[in-house]
Amino acid sequence: MTAHARLSPSGADRWSTCTASVALLDRLRGNGTIPERDSSEWASEGTVAHEVREICLDFGLDPHHFVGAVISADGFTYTVDESMADHLQTGIDWVREHTGTPHVEIRVDLSPWLPGQFGTCDTGWIEGDVLPISDLKYGAGEQVDAIGNKQLRLYALGYWHYAGRPAVKSVLMNIDQPRAGGMKYWEITLEDLLAFGEEMKLVYAKIMSGDVEFKPSTKACRWCEVRKAPGGCAARNQWLDQMAEDRKNPVGLSPERRWYIVQHASEIRAWLAELHEESLRAALDGNPDPGSKAVAGDLGDRYFTDAKKAEALLTAALGVDAYKPRQLIGITEIEKQVKPGKRKQGHPETWAELLTLVDRAEGKPKLVPADHLKPALKPFADQFDDL
Template identity: 75%
Template sequence: MSAHARLSPSACDRWSTCTASVALIDKLQAGGELVDRDASEWSAEGTVAHEVREMCLDFGLDPQHFVGATISADGFTYVVDDEMAEHLQPGIDWVREHTGNPHVEIRVDLSPWLPGQFGTCDTGWVEYWPGFFNALYVSDLKYGVGVPVDAVGTKQLRLYALGIWHWLGRPPVEKVVLNIDQPRAGGMKYWEISLEDLLAFGEEMKVVYAKIVSGDVEFKPSSKACRWCEVRKAPGGCPPRDRWLMEMAADACADLPNTVIPGYERQNLVGERRWLVVQHAPDIRARLAELHEESLRAALDGNPDPGSKAVAGDLGDRYFKDAKKAEALLVQALGEKAFKPKQIIGITEIEKLVKPGKRKQGHPETWEQLLTLVDRASGKPKLVDENHLKPALTPLADEFDDLD
């Protein structure tokens, strides 16, 4: 679908939170100040994955039927391989476990909640259990690997659910199951809510829409709201976001508990303040990197920021301009000493070459033996939001509290 809604489900995290961004984007688009987002190899790969999934669900095929097929998307050409087929199969199997007639790539009308707005639902259906209950399902493929997306709390899928429920004639359902199929970043993820909760969310969206239309809006930066916002790439970026990021470590939330260090006028970063900064450190680092590139570009263009200038950097790593000729000279002089010791390929590459598949023989016996030798290091502890699905780690001493 080439058309895009002004308040699209995919951008709901932005416009429903930072309501002032809608009019600003309209203004920047009208003035030609927004940078067009060129399609990338990765977005094209995602488009191909969606097309394969759609054809499988529409025509009763499996992804393996498309291995070796060449599909073009967004100006790129992609050859479907075993890896993509294996990634797509579990999600397709899950859909088929619940329905034999899914509705795929359906344009849904969101006008009852967001007048004039629409979206495209990847997959939706109603599962009927005569005498028991009916359930509405929405499944959304996200083939990207860079940004894991959680199903719990997802606004995008709730909008799709409202749209497909309306498109299906508003059937009576007991529950709504939202599924994110992200095979390369967490696999299958689910969130189950009631129809009552879904409709309550729809009422919240009505309120947001009314505020946007009336002009009762505010700039409210957040990680989710800003991640894909076009204003970030506009000349000068987004001032509210810059203030939010740069003031965060400079006592941005004076109402939170803090510790004052005697003899210092500043407040120490502890507790909630420290977590606030740590939580948004990736955003801060990314913005600092953007500012560095913008400042360097200005200097190279002959308009340096006051107090700065661009100079030649340190020389890069050395390399051979003619690698084959260099290799011949080294072999002549050093023989086998010209080469490093042999090293086996990585496990990911081994899996591609050795693991058997529906359309590749592989090396089944070798693969089974290799699996007995594979191990994985324990993951290092990491900080996440307190609402994260994984249980919190407990201090080692706590593990022995119940022992005599």
């Protein structure tokens, strides 16, 4: 079992915002209300990807050398395939473009800012007056931004300390998330990084002194284990319940409050799903919520218990009509089979011609915070101003 710091970089969005969560988690873990961290299949897949990346950077290999290798992590077993190798290659190539001697998977000490705390920095090096670090996120479910990322800044502080506190001018932070957004970057001055370190000192002092508060937010609550406790987190429940109550305001919501609720819509949906599961579990345990009961659900989709036998019967009766009409495989699958790579020949000429035929539909407008990097869309009427 990998050791975890009490104030780990990966949990910084929680403990640096909702400072009261630290003692609460200690208590709930101590009395067994929250079980010890269990690894998931997806987390273990990420561990395997990190292991392949580490060996490649340490020994000058490419991930395609590992295709077919069987690797176990946290009770799960994976066979490295072409897809994982392709996903890892871009980030590895980027590191190699900048350095031949990176420090990989190193434990960094955060004690100067968070006494007794530590983290594991995926990759770091010094390049002139710049300190770059790169962090692999192999998950595909949720995009992780580099900009404003507290976890990255803590890794950067730890690596700067590990490297002997070099007199660099800036810190370049990279998120390598090949299955959700690709390569993402954020560069800040060393001065800004050290100012962030001072902020973390103040947070640590508050936590240690007990001057804490519950402060729910989407980022703070996203991976907080208090959600697994019976009844969930009282502070989060109250926060979400208040947003739900605001909708009943007969006067209507202010634009500011409306946007605040829209920002946290995903958290509200997740909370409703959790309430549904708790209510269903109570009913199945024989203690249904008043006015509810558990019943058998609708039957699922039909399927053949013996697919090969069904295929034989259908082809004997219908011939070629037993099959759907042929259709092209998707572009992602085409890329895997046709695109040339370091360890596969592919079909270079076909791939080049196919690229001239590929297009993408315009994305639908979406709401983001005002400080988002993309420029705001003009109101429809304003688009005619220049005509």
